[in-house]
Amino acid sequence: MTTTTLIRPDTVSRPREVERLVAGMATSDGAGVKLTRVLTQPLQRRLDPFLMLDAFGTDNPDDYIGGFPDHPHRGFETVTYMIAGRMRHRDNAGHEGLLQNGGVQWMTAGRGIVHSELPEQEEGRMEGFQLWLNLPAKDKMNAPWYRDIQSESIPQFTTPEGVTARVIAGESHGVAGAVQRDATAPLYLDLHFEAGSHFEQALPATHNAFVYVYRGEVGVGADTRVPEQRMAILANAKDSDGVVLHAQQATRALLIAGHPLNEPIAQYGPFVMNSKEEIFQAVQDFQAGKFGA
Ligand code: MN
Numbered sequence: 001m002t003t004t005t006l007i008r009p010d011t012v013s014r015p016r017e018v019e020r021l022v023a024g025m026a027t028s029d030g031a032g033v034k035l036t037r038v039l040t041q042p043l044q045r046r047l048d049p050f051l052m053l054d055a056f057g058t059d060n061p062d063d064y065i066g067g068f069p070d071h072p073h074r075g076f077e078t079v080t081y082m083i084a085g086r087m088r089h090r091d092n093a094g095h096e097g098l099l100q101n102g103g104v105q106w107m108t109a110g111r112g113i114v115h116s117e118l119p120e121q122e123e124g125r126m127e128g129f130q131l132w133l134n135l136p137a138k139d140k141m142n143a144p145w146y147r148d149i150q151s152e153s154i155p156q157f158t159t160p161e162g163v164t165a166r167v168i169a170g171e172s173h174g175v176a177g178a179v180q181r182d183a184t185a186p187l188y189l190d191l192h193f194e195a196g197s198h199f200e201q202a203l204p205a206t207h208n209a210f211v212y213v214y215r216g217e218v219g220v221g222a223d224t225r226v227p228e229q230r231m232a233i234l235a236n237a238k239d240s241d242g243v244v245l246h247a248q249q250a251t252r253a254l255l256i257a258g259h260p261l262n263e264p265i266a267q268y269g270p271f272v273m274n275s276k277e278e279i280f281q282a283v284q285d286f287q288a289g290k291f292g293a
Contacts, residue, residue: 007157008174010202012242016209018224019235024055030117031066034058038212038231039131041267046233047208048260049134049184051076051272055214055229057083057127064126067118072291073109074282075140075272077133079188080105080117081168083214085126091115092292095146102151104168106179108135110142112282112291129212129254136183137263137274144292149178162194163247170257172201186258193218193247201255202242209234209243209257216251220244226253 024038039053058064067087080087086100089107092114099105107113119126135142149168156166157175167177170187177188185207191199193216203209211218211232218226221244226232234243234257245253264274271282285291 007159009159010173010200010242012200012202012244014237014240015200015221015242015244016203016234016237016240017221018226018232020233021226022231022233024229024231029054030068030071033066033068034063036229039210043233044265044267047210048262048265049186049258050208050210050256051132051134051265051267052130053132053212053231053256054130055212056129057125057214059125061121061123064119065122068116069118070114070116071270072112072114072286073107073270074112074286074291075109075278076135077106077108079107079131079133079168080128081131081190082128085124085128086120087126088118088120089115089148091144091146093144093146097146097148099148100151102154102166104149104154104178106147106149108142108145110135110140110144112285113144114286114291131188131256132272133181133184133186133258134261134265134272136261139183140273140278147179154178159197159199161199162197163199164192165199166190166192184258184261187256189255191245191253191255193245193251193253195247195249198244198246200242200244203234203240203257204259205236205238205240207257207259208236209255211243211245211253211255213251213253216247216249216253218251218253219246219248
């Protein structure tokens with residue numbers, strides 16, 4: 001573990017409140033993988049630059065064994081965070097990696113990639129998240145990029161209040177995360193709360209932000225409770241300077257925020273561009289075998 005003890009506390013004096021709670025939608029994707037789509041297409045504008053958040057968590061191999069065979073992406077980044085289980089990634093740009101307990105895979109599809117994400121286990125628990133982060137128009141046709149971040153390489157720290165923060169992206173309490181992005185400035189924290197602890201995170205008021213609770217329960221601001229398996233969209237009050245999260249019981253939650261791109265969003269399945277014309281082009285290029293070549 002990259003554990004830092006010298007931290008600079010984030011202090012928040014005008015915390016954000018919850019704008020709304022979202023339950024997500026049970027669905028399946030790939031070859032029959034059961035998951036909950038927490039951030040769905042109707043929320044893409046509101047939560048710009050984030051396009052999707054899927055949560056998966058099951059002890060039943062029938063729910064995950066099919067995995068995600070070869071499929072394309074263009075125009076954005078996929079960030080997969082594995083809480084439990086093992087998943088093998090292969091793509092046609094020549095990358096291969098094993099994603100496992102506590103690790104992150106950060107893939108920039110850019111101008112196009114074809115990859116598979118397949119379970120490397122036939123039994124046991126599979127749990128984690130896949131977040132889709134948009135790319136600015138100017139970067140959508142960049143070359144694909146890929147990085148496996150093993151669990152021990154994710155910076156983390158524990159506050160005196162008893163919260164352990166794993167900093168996947170962005171910065172918290174003076175600790176820089178594993179990945180930084182200029183245009184969208186994503187913050188991606190996995191927070192583990194001891195019972196009776198709280199956590200303050202500074203956030204620019206213009207950044208769109210949400211919390212997803214995957215164990216326990218979080219209290220936000222004055223009195224909103226966010227139960228397990230719910231996403232709370234945090235309001236962007238103009239004078240706010242961050243968020244304060246409380247936990248009365250042992251709790252785990254993701255805190256995700258980013259700078260909105262404010263560009264048109266055109267999505268067709270695994271392609272996310274700025275216009276219909278660019279989507280037609282993506283489909284044509286994929287069918288012509290031009291991805292990842
Ligand atoms: Mn994929």
